[in-house]
Amino acid sequence: MLQSLLSVFGERKATPPTGFRIGGASFDTADMEVEPSSDEVGRLVGVRLALTYEDSKGDRTRRLIVVEKVSRTAAGEYCLQAFCELRQARRSFRVDRIVEIIDTRTGEVHEEPEAFLSDLLLVAKMQRTKKRTPSEDPTSVLLRESTEGLTVLLYFGHADQHLKRQERRILWSYLDWQQDRCSIRGRVPRRSVNSWMDAMLPDTYQFSDALEKVLNSERVHRNHVLSRIPEIVLADGVVDSEERNRLQSLLELLEQQF
Known part of the structure; x- marks a missing residue:
């Protein structure tokens, strides 16, 4: 061996x-066995997104972030780990508190964050x-x-x-x-x-x-x-x-x- x-x-x-390049990785569609999905949700690592986020007090803010991964806590909550441009630091955003996502690559608005993040949630x-x-x-x-x-x-x-x-x-x-x-x-x-x-x-x-x-x-x-x-x-x-x-x-x- x-x-x-x-x-x-x-x-x-x-x-x-x-x-x-999409989401920090390079892909050649000619080499794909299947057609890539239209919104490329499976390749979000390294992608810049705009989030509308509601905190525990019910206050909403808009954040520009760069995606790292989704993790799951011991309590079963799914959190989006990302670099927050406002705080200039790594931050964790509970997926169930994300109200809206804007993909800065296309300008498309996604009002169902869990669907948009489905592949990272699966990981x-x-x-x-x-x-x-x-x-x-x-x-x-x-x-x-x-x-x-x-x-x-x-x-x-x-x-x-x-x-x-x-x-x-x-x-x-x-x-x-x-x-x-x-x-x-x-x-x-x-x-x-x-x-x-x-x-x-x-x-x-x-x-x-x-x-x-x-x-x-x-x-x-x-x-x-x-x-x-x-x-x-x-x-x-x-x-x-x-x-x-x-x-x-x-x-x-x-x-x-x-």
Whole structure:
């Protein structure tokens, strides 16, 4: 397995792929397996929004913010984590207190914040889900069972800020394998999961936490995830500097572990 990862360093270096930027990431619509949604709600990380927000006293204010993520508190409240331009600091906004959102990219007004933030809410929900219930749909179960593996793979998939068709195929190969391994019955709609993967942009800490869980998971799962990493990196036939840096860090960690 280490040899497979090491072989990546023998590949030629190339300039990062070009595309258009939405929400801090670059995408090429020609490489998408499905049509992107019209309002691009699945790619909001890094996007500047104008919020009308109602505080606990009922007072309303307008805030310009830059989206980071949605998180869920222990009490079950969903909060939009963002950089607030007014306060010049990171702030948390309860989603149920957001009255209105204006997308500064288009000027479009969204009066149903939860619908506009649906993909980020899905990410937060999957990260907090602890136990399976009989009423859970197969998509929720599959994402929960695969969150750590997907986080590791997406850390490399998003390294060049460009999820390509070949990379999506590898990610779906892992998900199909997981669905079979975990005996998850039912249809999993690819469009919604593709939106989830677009919204899931792991940082270094999320990657480290997910990798530790993968390394401590069943051997067959651990080996399957690790073997997919070089496939993800080499999916477009080139390796850029950021992918090399992330691979080098992974190799150093694996050499300590094994």
